[in-house]
Amino acid sequence: GAVVSQHPSRVICKSGTSVKIECRSLDFQATTMFWYRQFPKQSLMLMATSNEGSKATYEQGVEKDKFLINHASLTLSTLTVTSAHPEDSSFYICSVLSGTGELFFGEGSRLTVL
Amino acid sequence: GENVEQHPSTLSVQEGDSAVIKCTYSDSASNYFPWYKQELGKGPQLIIDIRSNVGEKKDQRIAVTLNKTAKHFSLHITETQPEDSAVYFCAASLDNSGYALNFGKGTSLLVTP
Numbered sequence: 001g002a003v004v005s006q007h008p009s010r011v012i013c014k015s016g017t018s019v020k021i022e023c024r025s026l027d028f029q030a031t032t033m034f035w036y037r038q039f040p041k042q043s044l045m046l047m048a049t050s051n052e053g054s055k056a057t058y059e060q061g062v063e064k065d066k067f068l069i070n071h072a073s074l075t076l077s078t079l080t081v082t083s084a085h086p087e088d089s090s091f092y093i094c095s096v097l098s099g100t101g102e103l104f105f106g107e108g109s110r111l112t113v114l
Numbered sequence: 115g116e117n118v119e120q121h122p123s124t125l126s127v128q129e130g131d132s133a134v135i136k137c138t139y140s141d142s143a144s145n146y147f148p149w150y151k152q153e154l155g156k157g158p159q160l161i162i163d164i165r166s167n168v169g170e171k172k173d174q175r176i177a178v179t180l181n182k183t184a185k186h187f188s189l190h191i192t193e194t195q196p197e198d199s200a201v202y203f204c205a206a207s208l209d210n211s212g213y214a215l216n217f218g219k220g221t222s223l224l225v226t227p
Contacts, residue, residue: 006157032213041220042219042220043203043217043218043219043220044158044203044217046214046215093157093158095212097211097213098212101146101209101211101212101213102148102160102163102211102212103148103160103211103212104160105150105157105158105159105160106157107156108155108156108157
């Protein structure tokens, strides 16, 4: 069964609005979750590392004020895309690191900004 | 930093044949190498992984081999089926886990009936 649940799977929003994506770890408590972004026919790009109870660590070039990450519990991390623009349209995927070191991905969220 | 190269970018095989995807890495300290399968519109699924203390690992029709000296690892799929068609990503990590994975660019595998 699924290890990671991500919601919503698809979202369409107007330019300038904010969108929140949730990522839940179903099988185990996760102190660390990761958020990736994937453009069509490209590989996965790590955006940030989400740490439970502390601030997220962002990769170089990722705007922390635009991509807000909250990891308030051991099973939930959220990514909020603020003031979304068409160039933010992408496939956003969260992942969870298991206690034995494997990385499991959610099903992804397709964001389309009109 | 670590650089992972993956080849080929596309691969087409007939059902029943074998498929091999190869990856090389640049940092000899890398010690964890997972493979992911991604179907269209879905998130990547971990299919097999190997750590640097072993040279080969097999799970039914899927196997991964690791050559630490040459710094390359390969995914082998035998008796391919149409449902194996997907994009496959290799990755490498220095952390002996899925932390801070560096991904290859992916291989689009098509298995034709």
